[in-house]
Structure formats: C-alpha cells, structure tokens
Amino acid sequence: MNSPFPSPAAGQFGRRLKRERGARLPVTVITGFLGAGKTTLLKRFLTTAEGQGTAVVVNEFGATGIDDVLVRPSADETVLLGNGCLCCITRTDLQQALRRMVIERERGELPDFRRIVIETSGLADPSPILQTFATDRALGGVFHVEAVVTVVDAVTGGDTLAWSAEARKQAILADRLIITKTDIAGEGASTALAARLRALNPGAEIHEAINGEIDPACLAEPASDQRNAFVAETAHSDGIGSFVLEIDEPLPWPVFAKAMDALMQLRGPDLLRVKGFLNVKDCKGPVVVQFVQHLAHPPVELEHWPDRNRRSRVVFITRNILEPQVRGLLAALQNLI
Amino acid sequence: MSAANNPLNKSGEPVTWNFKLLAQNDLGGFGGMGEGMSVQIAKDGRRIIWLAHESAPKNFTGVDVSDPRNPKVVVQTDLPKPYMRSNSLELSGDIMAVAYQTQKVNQQPAGLELFDVSVPEKPRSISFLDCSGANSRGVHQLWFCDGEYVHMAAGSPDFEPSHPLDDQFYRCIDVRNPAKPVEVGRWWMPGTKKGETPLTRHKLDKGYRAHNTNVYKQRKDRLYLCYIDGGMFVMDITDKSKPKPISHWTNSPPYTGFMHTAVPLFDRGLLIVTDESTENKAEDWPKLVWIVDARDEKSLVSIATCPLPPVDAYANRGGRFGAHNIHENPPVPTAWQSDQIVIGTFFNGGLRAYDISNPYQPKEVGTFVPPPPKGTPAGAVQLNDVFVDERQIVYTVDRHTGGLYTLEMDF
Numbered sequence: 001m002n003s004p005f006p007s008p009a010a011g012q013f014g015r016r017l018k019r020e021r022g023a024r025l026p027v028t029v030i031t032g033f034l035g036a037g038k039t040t041l042l043k044r045f046l047t048t049a050e051g052q053g054t055a056v057v058v059n060e061f062g063a064t065g066i067d068d069v070l071v072r073p074s075a076d077e078t079v080l081l082g083n084g085c086l087c088c089i090t091r092t093d094l095q096q097a098l099r100r101m102v103i104e105r106e107r108g109e110l111p112d113f114r115r116i117v118i119e120t121s122g123l124a125d126p127s128p129i130l131q132t133f134a135t136d137r138a139l140g141g142v143f144h145v146e147a148v149v150t151v152v153d154a155v156t157g158g159d160t161l162a163w164s165a166e167a168r169k170q171a172i173l174a175d176r177l178i179i180t181k182t183d184i185a186g187e188g189a190s191t192a193l194a195a196r197l198r199a200l201n202p203g204a205e206i207h208e209a210i211n212g213e214i215d216p217a218c219l220a221e222p223a224s225d226q227r228n229a230f231v232a233e234t235a236h237s238d239g240i241g242s243f244v245l246e247i248d249e250p251l252p253w254p255v256f257a258k259a260m261d262a263l264m265q266l267r268g269p270d271l272l273r274v275k276g277f278l279n280v281k282d283c284k285g286p287v288v289v290q291f292v293q294h295l296a297h298p299p300v301e302l303e304h305w306p307d308r309n310r311r312s313r314v315v316f317i318t319r320n321i322l323e324p325q326v327r328g329l330l331a332a333l334q335n336l337i
Numbered sequence: 338m339s340a341a342n343n344p345l346n347k348s349g350e351p352v353t354w355n356f357k358l359l360a361q362n363d364l365g366g367f368g369g370m371g372e373g374m375s376v377q378i379a380k381d382g383r384r385i386i387w388l389a390h391e392s393a394p395k396n397f398t399g400v401d402v403s404d405p406r407n408p409k410v411v412v413q414t415d416l417p418k419p420y421m422r423s424n425s426l427e428l429s430g431d432i433m434a435v436a437y438q439t440q441k442v443n444q445q446p447a448g449l450e451l452f453d454v455s456v457p458e459k460p461r462s463i464s465f466l467d468c469s470g471a472n473s474r475g476v477h478q479l480w481f482c483d484g485e486y487v488h489m490a491a492g493s494p495d496f497e498p499s500h501p502l503d504d505q506f507y508r509c510i511d512v513r514n515p516a517k518p519v520e521v522g523r524w525w526m527p528g529t530k531k532g533e534t535p536l537t538r539h540k541l542d543k544g545y546r547a548h549n550t551n552v553y554k555q556r557k558d559r560l561y562l563c564y565i566d567g568g569m570f571v572m573d574i575t576d577k578s579k580p581k582p583i584s585h586w587t588n589s590p591p592y593t594g595f596m597h598t599a600v601p602l603f604d605r606g607l608l609i610v611t612d613e614s615t616e617n618k619a620e621d622w623p624k625l626v627w628i629v630d631a632r633d634e635k636s637l638v639s640i641a642t643c644p645l646p647p648v649d650a651y652a653n654r655g656g657r658f659g660a661h662n663i664h665e666n667p668p669v670p671t672a673w674q675s676d677q678i679v680i681g682t683f684f685n686g687g688l689r690a691y692d693i694s695n696p697y698q699p700k701e702v703g704t705f706v707p708p709p710p711k712g713t714p715a716g717a718v719q720l721n722d723v724f725v726d727e728r729q730i731v732y733t734v735d736r737h738t739g740g741l742y743t744l745e746m747d748f
Binding site: 014022 | 703
C-alpha cells in the first residue's frame, strides 16, 4: 500500500492476521437441491448456542419453512427469529440485501448479528454467491465465506446427482457435504451416496445428519485449510476437475499474481474456485489466496503457519484446465520476472 | 425498526465480538478501578498486574495473572485517608510510583510515593514526595517507564493557579535515587498561573490542567502532554529543566474539551489522541479517539476518528459513554507494542479495538461490552482503562465494581 504512514510491522499485504477472516463477519453458504433438508438443518442450528446471533438470508423467491420460529413479523423483509437471530428473505439482489443489513446493524436498527448463513435456492449455482464476496468493492471487506455446505439427501440425492449438472456443481464446490435422511433411505444408500460424493469432491468433509441433528460446528466453523492437501487430481463429468498445486520453494508474489491474472483473463469462467496457502517470498506467514472465476479475493497474510509444512498448496477446481497448464504458466513467468 | 424497539439493543446488552473473555475478578469486592495498570514479572517468575483504584478506601491491588484464566489477588492496600485517591500508578522494574490526589486543596497526604514491590505480597515504601499545598490537590496522573524520571500531572505548594481547576501542571521528578525524589523541571500552560492573562473557559469548564504525560525511549527528548481543556502539546524536554512547547493541537471548541492521552506512533508519523467523556447520558457527546498526522511535529493535522456506535443506542444505558484510555504502548518489556491496532475503553461503550492500517479509515475489529457488573451504581459497565501485555493478553477494568477482565484478541 502506498501510504504516507507505512508501518514496519505490516507485511506486503497489510496487517498480518491471526486467521483468514480477520475481523470480517463469517458467512456460511448452504446449498442443496429442493427437499434435501437445508431448512431442517438450519432450524436446528438456530436453536444451538453456536447459532445465536445468526442472520439468515434466504436467497430465493417465496421461501417458506422457517417462519414457525419467528417471534414477530416485520413490515420489511427482515424478521427476528427466536434466539436473537434474524432472517432476511431477499427478493432482490443478494449484495444489496447484505449491504442494507450492515448499514442497519451499524445504525442499531438490526440486532448485532455475528454470522450470516445464506440458504440458497435449490437450483442455485453457488458460484455467483461466492463471487459476491470476492472483492472489497463488493462485500469482501465486510464478510468472509468460511464454508460452503452442500446438503444431499440419501433418498434421492444419488439420482439428482446423476441428472443435474447444478447438483454436481454444488457438491464439487462444497467445503462440507452433509448427507440427510439416512434413517429413511434404504440400506446401503448413504454408503453409496458417500462414495459418489467422495468421487466428485475428494477433499470435502462428509457428515451425516438425522432430522437435522448435526454438530453445529459444521455451520459455524471455517473449513479446514488443510483438507485438500492429499487430494489427487480428479476429473468429473462436465469437464470439471480439481487438483492441488503444491510448490516447495517460496514463490515471488508477482509470478503467482501475473499467472492468476492471465488465467482469469483467458479462462475466468472455467476457474470455478481456487483457494489455498501460498509461501510467498519475504513473507513471514502463509498468504491465503482465493479466486472465483474472474474475481480475486484480496490476499491475506497470516501471522503464523498452522504447522511445519511450508509448501504452497492451492486447490484448483476448474473446467478443462489441467495442472500441467498452470505449472507451465508459472514456470514461464518465473523465467520472465 | 428503531434502536429503541430492537430487543437486542436493550440496556446492558452484552457484546463480545472478536475478543474472548478469559476471566473476571471483582478484586474482593473492591472492583472500582482507576487508570493505572502496569505488569511486573516478579523474581519468582510470577506475572503481577498492578492496578490503581478509582477512589478510597483501597490504594492499589496486585493480581497474579500468570494464568490469565485464573487471576488471583496477591495484595491489596488501603489509603490512609478517606478523602484520598490513587488513580494512577506505573512500574519500572521492581519500583512502583503511585499518585496521591486529595478531594480538596490543602489536604494531606497528597503527592508521589515510591514502593519497592520486589516481594509483591509486601510492598515497601521507599520515599514520599509531598505535593500538597494551599492550592494543590496533589498528583492525578504519572508516567514512569525508564526507572529514572517520573513525569506527572501534579500541583505544588509553590504554585498558585489563576483558576482553582487549573492546579495540576507538568512536573518532572528525578528518581534515580528513589530514596530522594527531586523535581528537575516543570511547565504550565501559559495563562494558568495567577497573574498571567487568564484563559477563556470552556462551556463545560473542566479546567486547564495536565493529564497524561507520556515520554518514550524512542524520543527521550519529547513529552506528549495532554492538558484537558487546553488540548495537547508536543514538548521538547531535551533540557528537562526547561520544557518548551513545539506544537499545540486542540479540538475544542467546537468540541467540549477534556483531552486526555496522546500516544505517538513514531514509525508511522501518527499520534493517537483521546478525549475523556466525563458526563453521564453522553451529555458531552461526542468524545472520541482522534488520529492525528504528526509527520511534521510542528504541524499536527487531524485526519480521522475511530468510529463509535450510534449514541442513541448507548446514551441511556447508564453512566458515561465515550472515549477515555487507550493502550499506550508503554516502552517496557511487558507491554505489547502495536502501531496498527488501537484498543480503547469507552465506559458503557466497553472495550473496542480499531485497525488503523489505513489511518484515514480506522475500522472497528473487536468489541467487548460486558453485562453490568454486580452492584454497579451506574447501571451499566464503565470500562475505564486497558493494558495489553507482550503475550497479547488484554486487561481492562471497570470504574465502579467490575474489577478486572482478562481477554484474548481474536482478529
């Protein structure tokens, strides 16, 4: 930052943070097909201690399901829920709704919510929602997506994954996959579904819920940054694949930044999600990078590495972009810069 | 929905955002604390935080905070007179300086006392510097970080102010021989001594007196002096016997005075300056933390203030709402040093942390507003002072009954 008041304690990406989200509001995005059990899961979460102070944003038309826990209706779209949570059923732009909620909270017109859970429409592709939080100009300076949770039901989930590209994308982009209705599914159904999900998204945590009973941490804690370290390259239908780019030596920031600039310019729509730790030359802690299609989150340097592993490890979920292509781009730039 | 109708905004609603409360200790029922906080590593390795009390009967309290989740009082001392208060203290090594102020002029004892606290359970008085007098209420505040000089806001028997509220000025005391503290320099704001052209009184008229007197090892020749209704001064103390003002900055009028603390961030060319809120129900609103461009110390320019929540949401919670003390980066090994985060206490507005990476846009990154402490007459918490140790443990105190709170930063 070209500041007249530089701090020698700051890194090249500003103040080093204890954790990736810094002081931003944590956001959990819940996706999943119609009837998968998203609302049941959310209702249970709102009754737990971890769920206190949650603002729920239902990103669809005519949403129903959580109104029985409302304590009072409101003239506008925002309503207060039972335990100090609130719910905003947005019929307009998500970004606009979130911005309004922040302003109203600052004015004291809305409760002092501590977390946002966005429940998406069953048919939604989560990518545009992730993009909403990607830049400071959008909402990235205020909110931070800690986890994308995708709910899949054990009864119909397998079939849905087979016929719906949107459902597959929801599963592929998830940090956590939650299998519901295991109690009413046929024997072996949930095992088969877990195997199918594991094939689609080998890095995500998989949990099972019965009647919405699940560890609240699934919705209230950040996804592990280590989760994908072991993932081998996987290819899916739809041309979507994932791989982990691991680099042993510290990388000069301009090399990585220029490579990602080029990828975003040339293949932005095919960069579904890129996220990970980077060992940047001259940085003390790991630099967390995240990209969604053509948008880059501001990089964040953490105070400390979480463990002894100092390798860069960045997960790429892409459409028809392969690891050798990214490595080749980095190598070419390294020779030039 | 209005703030008044908001069920989560009712009086005393606690807020904990990006801080983690580790413990609270009401200090044996004497939890009304002042604005002196200093951490000692005792010879046996224990970490003791020394705390000044807001008012009598207690003088100071030492708390073992080696385990910040389980603070334990190790010593608590009494003041000899009920009309005294020891609002301020500082520690350098094993020597602690304590400020004694009286309710009225010409009461004794009023002055500076030095203690040997090498055995924390048994503080031993080393010496006492009498500052009482016909026009003096003694010492309100002091700064003691180098083991050599105490810089303080004090009256003196030989000083007659032009107005009774202007009795405390800057005094520099040489304590290199702690058994015989001796004044080596003093300065008062022109107009505050009887016979000088009197200053225009402010609307709330809190007095033209010295308050904080900060001196740092990075610039031993500079004093950052706040003067309540007189604004703040950057002072040249190269010659301690002749302090000279370099620059002056004030926000009042149009604001309502009571400038309290000025903390320089040397590497960044910034000053963080606080007001003190002194009126209940926010009647002196706004009292703020100011960010001042001090790249040229002769030309101070205010560039921002740290944002506070809407006054309507706090004004009627009880007691005061507005700025007071901040963590001052005291130049001692047991204090956290930060030039990117400002942490301050705002009475019923609690404890708030600001990221000033971009000093033009300070951003709140952490909030701690505990519930009203048991037995408080204010009806709400009144967080009064804050200190952060080198482990980044945050200590904050309530002005009436809440005592000590220990916290972790989580941002």
